[in-house]
Amino acid sequence: MDEMKPILHINAGVGWxxxxxxxxTFEQSGYCHRGSTTECNVLYYLYERKYKPVHAxxxxxxxxxxxxxxxxKKNTTLGWYVQYIKSHLKEGYRGVCDFSNSNTDLPxxxxxxxxxxxxxxxxxxxxxxxxxxxxxxxxxxxxxxxxLTDNTNAPKQWKLRDPAKEEYWxxxxxxxxDSISYWRSQLDKPSHFxxxxxxxxxxxxxxxxxxxxxxxxxxxxxxxxLSDFIGHKIDKMHVNVYYPERGTKRPEIHGLRDQWSSDLQxxxxxxxxxxxxxxxxxxxxxxxxxxxIPESWEK
Numbered sequence: 001m002d003e004m005k006p007i008l009h010i011n012a013g014v015g016w017x018x019x020x021x022x023x024x025t026f027e028q029s030g031y032c033h034r035g036s037t038t039e040c041n042v043l044y045y046l047y048e049r050k051y052k053p054v055h056a057x058x059x060x061x062x063x064x065x066x067x068x069x070x071x072x073k074k075n076t077t078l079g080w081y082v083q084y085i086k087s088h089l090k091e092g093y094r095g096v097c098d099f100s101n102s103n104t105d106l107p108x109x110x111x112x113x114x115x116x117x118x119x120x121x122x123x124x125x126x127x128x129x130x131x132x133x134x135x136x137x138x139x140x141x142x143x144x145x146x147x148l149t150d151n152t153n154a155p156k157q158w159k160l161r162d163p164a165k166e167e168y169w170x171x172x173x174x175x176x177x178d179s180i181s182y183w184r185s186q187l188d189k190p191s192h193f194x195x196x197x198x199x200x201x202x203x204x205x206x207x208x209x210x211x212x213x214x215x216x217x218x219x220x221x222x223x224x225x226l227s228d229f230i231g232h233k234i235d236k237m238h239v240n241v242y243y244p245e246r247g248t249k250r251p252e253i254h255g256l257r258d259q260w261s262s263d264l265q266x267x268x269x270x271x272x273x274x275x276x277x278x279x280x281x282x283x284x285x286x287x288x289x290x291x292x293i294p295e296s297w298e299k
Contacts, residue, residue, distance in 0.1 A: 002123040005122050005123040006094070006095045007031075007032055007094050007123045007124075007125060008085055008095060008096060008098070008121075008123070009095055009126075009230070010103060010124065011023065011099045011100075011103065011126075011127050011129065012103040012127070012128040013195065014101065014104050014129065014197070014200070015101040016136050016139040016140040016242075016258075017136055017216050018129060018131065018216050018241075018242050018243065018259070020099070020255070021239065022129050022238075023099040024238040025223075025234060025236075027093075029235070030092060030232075031093065031094055031095075031232040031234075032094055032097040033090060033093045033096060033097065035085070035098075036088065038099045040084070040100055041100045042076060042080075042081045042084065042098075043098070043100065043102070043103060044100065044102035044106060045060055045076065046076065046077070046081070046114075048060070051110065078118075079117075082118070082121050082122075085121075086121075095122070104200050105195075106204075107203055108202070108204075108206040108207060111207035112206065112207045115208055123210075124210065125210045125230060126204050126208050126210060126212070127211075128197070128201060128213055128214065129213075129214040129215075129216050130197050130213060130214065130216060132294075133197075133279045133283065134272055134276055134279055135267075137183070137187070137193055137194055138179075138267055139262040140193055141182060141186050142180075142182075142183060142263055144193075145172070145176070145183075146179060146261065146262070147261070148169050148172075178265060179264040179265055183275075194279060194282065196282070197213070197282065197285070198285040198286060202289075212229040215294045215296070217243065217296035218294060219237065220237050220240055220243040239256075240259075241260050247263050247265075247267065248265065248266050250263065283297065
């Protein structure tokens with residue numbers, strides 16, 4: 001019976017949608033905690049090692065940002081991940097959560113492979129938190145632009161910039177004088193900067209029974225639906241730099257630098273209109289799947 005198993009709560013992204021404040025909310029409410037890190041990235045590592053071994057060898061074992069991860073240094077397996085989660089079960093919490101944003105990109109074929117073992121060991125719940133696609137995409141691209149063209153105020157993990165790409169980012173600065181012009185350029189091409197919300201939902205829903213999409217703007221206004229899904233009352237959401245949207249007027253909250261260092265400029269009405277036109281497919285996919293676009297995304 002699931003109620004006898006410890007909870008493994010997996011959040012499948014999406015970055016720049018307040019994933020970290022959601023994780024902090026779970027932790028402060030006593031629902032589940034994050035183990036030794038918010039984003040362990042083990043599941044994506046296992047996926048790439050099996051299906052993209054060449055890329056995995058470079059990205060995880062050669063790239064200086066990742067080769068120091070403890071799980072990379074070990075012969076990590078799904079069994080190792082299970083034991084990692086179990087080792088972080090703690091009194092006062094109902095389970096452990098994995099908030100790796102890379103979970104967004106896991107395909108259904110891999111999820112179908114790992115689901116039986118995970119569900120044998122845990123009561124698995126899955127959420128994915130989604131923010132207005134235009135606002136979210138700007139935050140991500142602006143963060144990349146700011147941290148990789150001038151990373152003096154970047155979070156620690158961003159400072160590990162690959163020297164081989166220095167010339168590339170110098171050229172970006174010359175071509176695009178500010179974050180909005182760079183954002184607009186990225187909207188004109190297929191890019192990982194624009195995740196497909198519905199595709200991610202379909203992949204996770206194909207493998208797991210308990211899957212719940214969270215609309216960022218709605219859950220911070222009323223967390224009751226999320227409380228019902230997890231079976232644990234959330235009285236108060238952790239502070240979220242992106243709610244309400246404040247652009248450059250956002251507060252600099254400790255522990256949320258990824259948020260407050262992202263929006264380098266304020267989007268004009270014309271910028272938002274342009275972004276909406278370019279990302280219309282994201283909104284329409286959502287509407288086809290869930291019948292109605294969130295009202296907060298239409299404002």
